Amino acid sequence: MAMVEISTSEQLAEAFNQLLVDIYQIAQSQPPQEFRPSVLNRFSELVPLDTAFWMIRSEVDTPYAQDESYTHNLPHGVLDQYIEYSSVYEQSLLLNQVLVEKMGTTIDVKDIIPQAEWEQSDIYLLLCKEYDIEHSIMTMFPSEHNQMITNVSLNRRAKNPPFSELERRITQAFIPHMAEAHRVNIIANMQNQGLLGYCRGMVDKHGMIIESGEHFAPTLKKAGLLSGQQVDIEALQGTTENETPYRWEVRIESGLYYVELYRKPLGELLSQKKLKMAECIAQGLSNKSISKQLHLSVETINDYVKELYKILGVNSRYEAIGCLLNMGVTKS
Amino acid sequence: MSHTLSFHWPDVLNQHITQLYHESQNLDVNEFVQFAMRLLSELADSTEVSWQVSDIHSVHSTCLVGREMDHLGECSVVLDAYSVRHSFNVHTTGRRFSAAEDSSLRFFCDHMVAALNQNIRAHIKRNDEDAIATLDGVVMFGTESFLAAILDVKALMISVNENQNEAGKASLLEQGEKVLFSEIEGNLVFTSLFDMSAYKERLTKRELLVACLIGQMKSNADIAERLMVSVKTVENQLTKIYSKLDISNRAELVSLLNR
Numbered sequence: 001m002a003m004v005e006i007s008t009s010e011q012l013a014e015a016f017n018q019l020l021v022d023i024y025q026i027a028q029s030q031p032p033q034e035f036r037p038s039v040l041n042r043f044s045e046l047v048p049l050d051t052a053f054w055m056i057r058s059e060v061d062t063p064y065a066q067d068e069s070y071t072h073n074l075p076h077g078v079l080d081q082y083i084e085y086s087s088v089y090e091q092s093l094l095l096n097q098v099l100v101e102k103m104g105t106t107i108d109v110k111d112i113i114p115q116a117e118w119e120q121s122d123i124y125l126l127l128c129k130e131y132d133i134e135h136s137i138m139t140m141f142p143s144e145h146n147q148m149i150t151n152v153s154l155n156r157r158a159k160n161p162p163f164s165e166l167e168r169r170i171t172q173a174f175i176p177h178m179a180e181a182h183r184v185n186i187i188a189n190m191q192n193q194g195l196l197g198y199c200r201g202m203v204d205k206h207g208m209i210i211e212s213g214e215h216f217a218p219t220l221k222k223a224g225l226l227s228g229q230q231v232d233i234e235a236l237q238g239t240t241e242n243e244t245p246y247r248w249e250v251r252i253e254s255g256l257y258y259v260e261l262y263r264k265p266l267g268e269l270l271s272q273k274k275l276k277m278a279e280c281i282a283q284g285l286s287n288k289s290i291s292k293q294l295h296l297s298v299e300t301i302n303d304y305v306k307e308l309y310k311i312l313g314v315n316s317r318y319e320a321i322g323c324l325l326n327m328g329v330t331k332s
Numbered sequence: 333m334s335h336t337l338s339f340h341w342p343d344v345l346n347q348h349i350t351q352l353y354h355e356s357q358n359l360d361v362n363e364f365v366q367f368a369m370r371l372l373s374e375l376a377d378s379t380e381v382s383w384q385v386s387d388i389h390s391v392h393s394t395c396l397v398g399r400e401m402d403h404l405g406e407c408s409v410v411l412d413a414y415s416v417r418h419s420f421n422v423h424t425t426g427r428r429f430s431a432a433e434d435s436s437l438r439f440f441c442d443h444m445v446a447a448l449n450q451n452i453r454a455h456i457k458r459n460d461e462d463a464i465a466t467l468d469g470v471v472m473f474g475t476e477s478f479l480a481a482i483l484d485v486k487a488l489m490i491s492v493n494e495n496q497n498e499a500g501k502a503s504l505l506e507q508g509e510k511v512l513f514s515e516i517e518g519n520l521v522f523t524s525l526f527d528m529s530a531y532k533e534r535l536t537k538r539e540l541l542v543a544c545l546i547g548q549m550k551s552n553a554d555i556a557e558r559l560m561v562s563v564k565t566v567e568n569q570l571t572k573i574y575s576k577l578d579i580s581n582r583a584e585l586v587s588l589l590n591r
Contacts, residue, residue, distance in 0.1 A: 010435070020349060027353075281583075282587055318583060
């Protein structure tokens with residue numbers, strides 16, 4: 001089934017190394033939604049697999065959570081059944097406990113639950129048989145770098161051979177790279193389209209910032225979405241009508257909140273008159289000449305300028321000009 | 333997969349590889365090179381390692397870190413996607429690497445090259461630079477539009493070499509209507525392309541450079557440090573720029589340059 005013919009141990013190590021180079025390349029080049037399918041497809045060239053679950057979470061309180069999982073070649077919603085049947089749930093809790101004890105080790109379900117017992121169990125009868133999952137290896141891996149836990153199970157259909165010890169070991173060596181490459185993918189995508197007054201971050205359901213660009217946390221604070229270190233998830237999901245200079249968009253994927261914050265266009269924050277003044281500032285005019293041009297007193301201009309600094313979050317005229325030019329405010 | 337196969341993949345190699353990609357997203361290019369070299373020397377248990385970068389056709393090479401060694405213990409050569417040749421020399425005393433160590437090091441070198449390319453891309457995205465080259469003028473990364481603009485990579489090499497002779501940290505090179513701005517940091521050259529053609533006639537080379545940096549919102553102190561001159565000199569040059577361009581302050585200059 002493997003695409004590359006591997007007949008020596010050296011070739012296997014070579015093929016594994018190439019796999020790692022490729023998946024970090026995928027991490028750098030693919031959008032978030034393409035990442036996990038691409039990595040699993042590439043991995044199955046070395047270790048063939050039919051279906052998979054891939055979860056990333058910040059805690060391990062439940063064995064499975066539908067909304068936090070990516071299901072590979074399986075119908076969406078298949079994990080709901082784990083919670084639906086209590087006998088299934090109990091057995092998956094047992095598996096989960098073993099996984100937690102053996103963090104970082106890839107286990108074969110057959111080594112945990114005896115084959116005869118497994119074939120009588122509801123988890124097998126109700127779930128695995130239904131979706132033709134005959135062989136399954138699972139791993140739980142904690143990332144050193146962002147405190148997230150990666151939970152992966154790889155499955156094969158009844159017509160295909162079980163995972164060999166060799167394949168189990170290859171998988172075990174590969175899982176840490178799945179976790180790290182996923183992180184690279186998130187950061188690389190955040191760096192794309194890095195406009196000024198625009199930033200992105202990823203937040204978990206507890207309001208913890210998992211990954212973010214440089215200005216994400218301070219900008220969240222300015223947008224009134226951060227209390228202490230915690231992101232206000234309710235406010236994040238609520239209306240984006242607000243008094244702050246920011247608006248935001250939230251996309252939920254696998255239980256994580258992908259947040260994009262934008263600075264509102266100046267036209268929305270300033271009156272026509274104040275906008276005219278901002279254009280004058282961007283042209284490098286002094287307050288005095290602006291007051292002449294707009295027929296306003298210097299005192300009024302001074303007040304407007306202070307207000308503008310506050311909106312832009314700057315402390316000097318020089319910074320304000322840089323900021324305005326970056327926002328595309330020029331001579332109209 | 334055949335049952336006679338075995339899988340040798342040390343945990344320490346795995347950890348070093350994930351570390352490498354992890355830091356490729358966080359560190360500046362020069363810091364990253366240092367970091368990667370430290371991991372390589374740890375992995376090889378050797379204090380003498382070097383990373384040389386050269387053009388595929390060229391005999392010249394830039395030693396990114398480490399020192400040039402007359403006796404090479406082990407050597408690994410990797411050619412990356414930009415046809416840049418990376419050679420890694422790892423020196424051992426009194427012993428040879430085992431076959432397993434040797435392949436571990438070779439694999440790790442592949443990832444050093446791949447992770448460096450990712451690190452450079454991340455750097456370019458963060459800092460909006462257009463190209464990064466070695467001191468010998470090997471372009472390690474350049475956007476297509478940038479490479480098309482400079483047309484002849486040799487031009488970049490000349491600018492870099494001039495730069496070394498002047499012992500300056502930054503230089504300008506006129507290339508058609510555009511102005512190339514190079515800055516040397518450690519073993520790498522960071523180059524950007526600016527359209528300063530409108531001011532070429534009126535300002536001297538040095539003044540163009542100062543104006544260029546002001547346009548990028550740098551402070552006088554920053555500029556002084558980059559150009560290796562005093563703040564007073566920068567102030568004087570600014571005054572000249574103001575009078576030549578008939579403007580009265582920094583704000584007007586920024587606005588003029590960005591128009």
